[in-house]
Amino acid sequence: MTSQAPTRAYRRLSVEERRSQLLEAALSLFATRAPEDISLDDVAEAAGVSRPLVYRYFPGGKQQLYEAALRSAAEELEHCFAEPPDGPLTRRLANALDRYLAFVDQHDAGFSALLQGGSVVETSRTTAIVDGVRRAAAEHILSHLAVEAPGNRLRMTVRMWITAVEAASLIWLDEEKEPPLDELRDWLVEQFVACLVATAARDEQTAAVVRAALTLESADGPMGSLARRVLPVVGDAAHLL
Amino acid sequence: MTSQAPTRAYRRLSVEERRSQLLEAALSLFATRAPEDISLDDVAEAAGVSRPLVYRYFPGGKQQLYEAALRSAAEELEHCFAEPPDGPLTRRLANALDRYLAFVDQHDAGFSALLQGGSVVETSRTTAIVDGVRRAAAEHILSHLAVEAPGNRLRMTVRMWITAVEAASLIWLDEEKEPPLDELRDWLVEQFVACLVATAARDEQTAAVVRAALTLESADGPMGSLARRVLPVVGDAAHLL
Numbered sequence: 001m002t003s004q005a006p007t008r009a010y011r012r013l014s015v016e017e018r019r020s021q022l023l024e025a026a027l028s029l030f031a032t033r034a035p036e037d038i039s040l041d042d043v044a045e046a047a048g049v050s051r052p053l054v055y056r057y058f059p060g061g062k063q064q065l066y067e068a069a070l071r072s073a074a075e076e077l078e079h080c081f082a083e084p085p086d087g088p089l090t091r092r093l094a095n096a097l098d099r100y101l102a103f104v105d106q107h108d109a110g111f112s113a114l115l116q117g118g119s120v121v122e123t124s125r126t127t128a129i130v131d132g133v134r135r136a137a138a139e140h141i142l143s144h145l146a147v148e149a150p151g152n153r154l155r156m157t158v159r160m161w162i163t164a165v166e167a168a169s170l171i172w173l174d175e176e177k178e179p180p181l182d183e184l185r186d187w188l189v190e191q192f193v194a195c196l197v198a199t200a201a202r203d204e205q206t207a208a209v210v211r212a213a214l215t216l217e218s219a220d221g222p223m224g225s226l227a228r229r230v231l232p233v234v235g236d237a238a239h240l241l
Numbered sequence: 242m243t244s245q246a247p248t249r250a251y252r253r254l255s256v257e258e259r260r261s262q263l264l265e266a267a268l269s270l271f272a273t274r275a276p277e278d279i280s281l282d283d284v285a286e287a288a289g290v291s292r293p294l295v296y297r298y299f300p301g302g303k304q305q306l307y308e309a310a311l312r313s314a315a316e317e318l319e320h321c322f323a324e325p326p327d328g329p330l331t332r333r334l335a336n337a338l339d340r341y342l343a344f345v346d347q348h349d350a351g352f353s354a355l356l357q358g359g360s361v362v363e364t365s366r367t368t369a370i371v372d373g374v375r376r377a378a379a380e381h382i383l384s385h386l387a388v389e390a391p392g393n394r395l396r397m398t399v400r401m402w403i404t405a406v407e408a409a410s411l412i413w414l415d416e417e418k419e420p421p422l423d424e425l426r427d428w429l430v431e432q433f434v435a436c437l438v439a440t441a442a443r444d445e446q447t448a449a450v451v452r453a454a455l456t457l458e459s460a461d462g463p464m465g466s467l468a469r470r471v472l473p474v475v476g477d478a479a480h481l482l
Binding site: 116122127152153155156157159160161162163164166167168171172175178179183186187190191193194195197198199200201202207210211214215217218219221223224226227228229230231232233234236237239240241 | 420470475477
């Protein structure tokens, strides 16, 4: 009986469906364990197929399967960033972060293994895939900032924040997912606002972006809340003005 | 004549001196070219010794030499962070950043190759060495913030900024070292202040750190300058309060 299920499945699935099924099985394994600890047998077992079948679809073995799974995860991640260009910027950013952090939460072990580096499956190709996701994230954010030709400072600020979000995600996984996701999300949005305001202090283009963004924010939104909490912290610094 | 110089040098140098000489030669090669493009012959030639001699000191070949060179660069980097605990925090941070950015400037190609990942010489050991430098940087900063037991939020903020500085360094190398070093340094200090203030808005420990730090700052220092440049950017946001 046990050998019959896969045989029946062989007939039912198209090449594309079979490939997707194997990728999905691989992705859920790579998501919860380090690539070092996963064999093609594990993938075959998780997908309910034979090892030779996995090799037929991925003749390059585990490395090829890992890269294909990573590419499919990267596509999924890039979908997270899509957000309609309406409403306050902080709300749009919070929505995208919600989806991104849910992805991190679901793919925790794989996410850590991938970004911490030094993994046996890491190659210049896997690095390029990850860099592609970072670039896509930066493009999405810059498009929401609605700048025709973003300058060096603005682009650098966005990319620095994206790296900081990655670092925060890794630390968050490492610290047993503390603080809770919605608090982490709000905090990361506030960090973005802070970095943007600091850059605005030395870059006219960024200053224009911040001024335009502020007009869309309201007192009962995240920016109002941040402003009211920041004032008591810096309130005693009149000697700096 | 040409073969005599190395022979003479063989006699003159102690084992430790010879090892240092080889490491220095390797480091300056790894600093200006990607590890992929460097052979042991190049290292031997740069040090003015024979290839077998390099192998005698580093029987593990290029990988071992690379890791030893990386370890020595990591030590050099950690020295950059040492700064006496006196005066305004922004000045201390600017001093340490000056040394760090000078290191990045000098080791540009090697720095990029190392941190961009996917290099053939990257292993879990090289990753651990780089992580050690990051941890040392975080410890230095936290010690300057003079907190007995830094909490999750404060530590996370410091580590996020360190990652952002790394990202900024890579982008800076990629953008033909623009903006100039002193401007990049001042901007990174301002980003640190901004991130710390944003975290202070939701963390009492960080708020206490910011308040104490502000009393050491003056109107003609970087914090005064930042405050005066930020006010006109956020000045129209009274509707948020």
